[in-house]
Amino acid sequence: MINIADIGRDIEKLAGGLNLPVFAHYKDYIKKGRSFEENLLEMLREQTVLADNERVKRRIRYSGFPYVKNLDTFDSSPDIYPQLNCDEFNELKTCRFIEEKANVVAIGPPGVGKTHIALAMGYEAIKLGYSVRFKTATVLINEMKEATSEKSLVKYAKTLNRCQLLIIDEVGYLPQDITSAGFLFQIISARYETASTVFTTNYEFSKWAQFIEDGDGRVVSALVSRIAHHAIVLNMNSPRSWRLEHARSRAGSAK
Numbered sequence: 001m002i003n004i005a006d007i008g009r010d011i012e013k014l015a016g017g018l019n020l021p022v023f024a025h026y027k028d029y030i031k032k033g034r035s036f037e038e039n040l041l042e043m044l045r046e047q048t049v050l051a052d053n054e055r056v057k058r059r060i061r062y063s064g065f066p067y068v069k070n071l072d073t074f075d076s077s078p079d080i081y082p083q084l085n086c087d088e089f090n091e092l093k094t095c096r097f098i099e100e101k102a103n104v105v106a107i108g109p110p111g112v113g114k115t116h117i118a119l120a121m122g123y124e125a126i127k128l129g130y131s132v133r134f135k136t137a138t139v140l141i142n143e144m145k146e147a148t149s150e151k152s153l154v155k156y157a158k159t160l161n162r163c164q165l166l167i168i169d170e171v172g173y174l175p176q177d178i179t180s181a182g183f184l185f186q187i188i189s190a191r192y193e194t195a196s197t198v199f200t201t202n203y204e205f206s207k208w209a210q211f212i213e214d215g216d217g218r219v220v221s222a223l224v225s226r227i228a229h230h231a232i233v234l235n236m237n238s239p240r241s242w243r244l245e246h247a248r249s250r251a252g253s254a255k
Contacts, residue, residue, distance in 0.1 A: 131162070208223065
């Protein structure tokens with residue numbers, strides 16, 4: 001005689017071993033009145049959703065995001081960003097620029113939400129299955145210096161450039177000498193027309209020479225020309241600070 005309890009335990013054990021938690025807890029998903037096929041389909045759907053969520057979490061951990069942001073919580077209204085092209089901004093959510101191997105450059109003063117935008121684009125890319133890495137410019141350069149001293153720079157650069165979207169945050173926040181600029185150039189040159197990079201910076205391209213110590217300007221010119229070619233430029237110069245407005249909004253809600 002078939003022992004239903006034994007079968008249930010076997011299902012739970014086998015499903016657990018296969019990392020199928022929905023099937024391991026099948027009793028929670030089976031509904032009376034549904035056919036076997038309907039119950040199976042519903043469980044497969046739930047398992048797929050769970051697997052997708054876990055996949056996104058793993059990719060976020062791999063990406064190095066300091067925190068997660070999304071585009072839905074960003075107010076891109078014209079009264080805050082009068083010079084922002086809303087059509088281009090809204091198009092970013094599709095991540096079509098990654099398929100086109102295009103760059104995105106968010107330019108504006110501190111506090112206007114450039115990092116928020118960059119992280120939100122990265123999050124959208126992860127949800128769509130793209131591999132993403134996040135680095136501040138300072139961390140990227142320091143890691144490349146360490147890799148050079150350990151004679152592993154080529155390996156480091158190859159590992160980094162395998163990602164489909166690289167985010168380099170805070171370009172220009174600290175002055176860079178010619179050696180540091182050379183490290184940036186290696187990454188940017190390797191990804192030129194082969195993979196997408198998102199940059200955030202306080203400086204318009206014409207002012208990059210202000211934070212890169214480059215005597216004759218050749219390195220700055222090479223950097224800018226490769227970044228700007230095929231780039232979507234988000235002009236985020238704003239009369240208001242997004243960060244300050246957000247803080248005020250939260251303070252008002254608390255009241």
